[in-house]
Amino acid sequence: MESSTSTGDIVALKMIVMMKQVPDAEEIFIDPVKYTLNRSQARGIINPSDENALEAALRIKEKEGGEITVISMGPPQAENAIIECMGRGADRGILITDRVFAAADTYATSLTLAAAVKKLGDFDIIFAGESTTDSGTGHVGPGVAEFLGIDQVTYTIDTRIESGMLIAERELEDGIEVVSTKPPVLVTVLINSNLPRRSRLRLKVDAIKKGVEKWDHDTLSLPVDWVGLKGSPTLVGALKIPEERKRESRPVKLEEIPALVDELVKKGIIKIGEDA
Amino acid sequence: MITEREESLKMIRETVREFSRKELGPISSRVDEDDYFPLELFRKLGSLGFLGITVPEKYGGSGLGYEAQAVVTEELGYDSASFSLSYGAHSNLVVDSIYRNGSEYIRKTFLPKLCSGEMIGSLCLTEPGSGSDALAMKTHARREGDHFILDGSKTLITNAPYADLMLVYARTGESYTAFVVLSSDKGVSKGKKFSKMGMRGSPTGEIYFDRVELPADRVLGKEGDGKEIILSGLNAERVILSFIFVGLARKALEASLRYSMERRQFGRSIAEFEMIEEKLSNMYTRYQASRLLCEKALVEIQNDRMNAIDSAASILYTAESAEYIAREALQIHGGYGYVKDAGIERLLRDAILGQIGAGTTEIRKHLVASNLVKYFRKNKSLPK
Secondary structure (H helix, E strand, O other), X not given: OOOEOOOOOEOOOEEEEEOOEEEOHHHOEEOOOOOOEEXXXXXXXXXXXXXXXXXXXXXXXXXXXXXXXXXXXXXXXXXXXXXXXXXXXXXXXXXXXXXXXXXOOHHHHHHHHHHHHHHHOOOOEEEEEOOOOOOOOOOHHHHHHHHHOOEEEEEEEEEEEEOOEEEEEEEEOOEEEEEEEOOOEEEEEOOOOOOOOOOOHHHHHHHHHHOOEEEOHHHHOOOHHHOOOOOXXXXXXXXXXXXXXXXXXXXXXXXXXXXXXXXXXXXXXXXXXXXX | OHHHHOHHXXXXXXXXXXXXXXXXXXXXXXXXXXXXXXXXXXXXXXXXXXXXXXXXXXHOOOOOOHHHHHHHHHHHHHHOHHHHHHHXXXXXXXXXXXXHHOXXXXXXXXHHHHHHOOOOEEEEOOXXXXXOOHHHOOOEEEEEOOEEEEEEEEEEEEOHHHOOEEEEEXXXXXXXXXXXXXXXXXXXXXXXXXXXXXXXXXXXXXXXXXXXXXXXXXXXXXXXXXXXXXXXXXXXXXXHHHHHHHHHHXXXXXXXXXXXXXXXXXXXXXXXXXXXXXXXXXXXXXXXXXXXXXXXXXXXXXXXXXXXXXXXXXXXXXXXXXXXXXXXXXXXXXXXXXXXXXXXXXXXXXXXXXOOOXXXXXXXXXXXXXXXXXXXXXXXXXXX
């Protein structure tokens, strides 16, 4: 690893935070006529677990020093979310935006983000939120690690640096696993694992002056059919809302219960017997 | 409008608005009803960079200008005028003045804590016997060797019950001197907290100084500089505090529009009645005129802190207009407006302070007219 010294101590830690702007779930409402989600009124916010990812990176920066670059893929409006990240303490912001990247699934998104990380050069840790609130697959973090061929630590709730190693606590179903790994590494961070700070006015004003770098398809020079809709193997066949089962109720007297049980067995709603 | 033109000011407005709507708006009626000062929320303003907004970063501030401070004041004032008043008293009257007039020692020692919200500040000018006639103050300090002995009392002091640091004006012989006094200094004691008609939740109280020994390095500026610090400070204060009432007026007008469009009487919305139309149009016109006047004063004060005409004129007109707008808002809301739940009557009670605090309407008129005569005599033309 280029940014490490021979003793294993990391100098000028380089961190990347992958962030997505998502609609604020509090401001999405259901169209009273069409029953579809109306996002038009919703403000764009930083995806909640990405806020935790940024906070995790900022805490390491506070202790160890270093530099944080936020990268995001999305429409031009996502710039606001990057400015907010810089207002919290990220040093640099890059927005990957181009019409040809539109409608990418998690495969094409991971590939595009991995290409952007490669273009950035050396890095030590990539932080990503565990999943987004608007699609919730949790694919992108691990996908980027795979495309880059680096280690990944998922579902983390705490991370720190000790003698050049990244120590991460993973929250698993049956407990907390502590992992020690050597950078470069990608870490996905669980929602609510820390309390994200608010931005500071001065940093935000500086961020506006500094600006967000915009990278398009030309900057990344990826083949057109690797990105966007063309590069996405996922095909959505159809989307259906399951019909609600009809429920009925009627009062039953105590002496009628045996007859009711017989009826339920007959209708196949319940089963009685050893193979039940 | 300048505060809408610049990208960074627009962003600051959005940031404050988001914070204020989420954290201040929901508690604003409790702040009023219980006369409750949300101390932790106030300290949070520090971590966001609002408290030391006009102070350079090396002293813990945000390094921005009066325009940014005005935007914060307006947006907080929209949700809670009293909270905004406490903010203005701390951030402008104390923090900004300490930065502008303080020695390097004073800046380095006190500004970081004032900017972070660890310390809360009060400006102490008014006394039991001197309000509008501020320079008739009785509080005095006399030199004894390498220190000063401060004696006297101050009243109607915003933030006093919570103040850790006070900027105190006192007579030093024939002149006036400003001192930095800590509530922990021996001989400083606090009187009662007043129960006010409006601006409830912004704590107001009394402070007494009984032979308070102050080292010479607690003098703000130089000994005898007090008068200019008072006057320039009052000018900046008037412009910044005007924005509380710009925010309050905006809230009253928005509520009035919403209500008059929804409320139906005689088969149509009351917004269609000519007498309501007259109210809405006057309210809007006076609101916009206030804003423009205040924004002009902001530009002037940024260039010349001794500009008394524009600063007095801006708060004179804005405070009268805010009271008028809040009164009309209450009238439009009828019986519902008179009930506390609607939050409209609070706007009127809060707006009344606008004509009293930071110089009364009467003093402001005197300032505008007397300075205007002076200017015209000298220049034979109006100020630009």
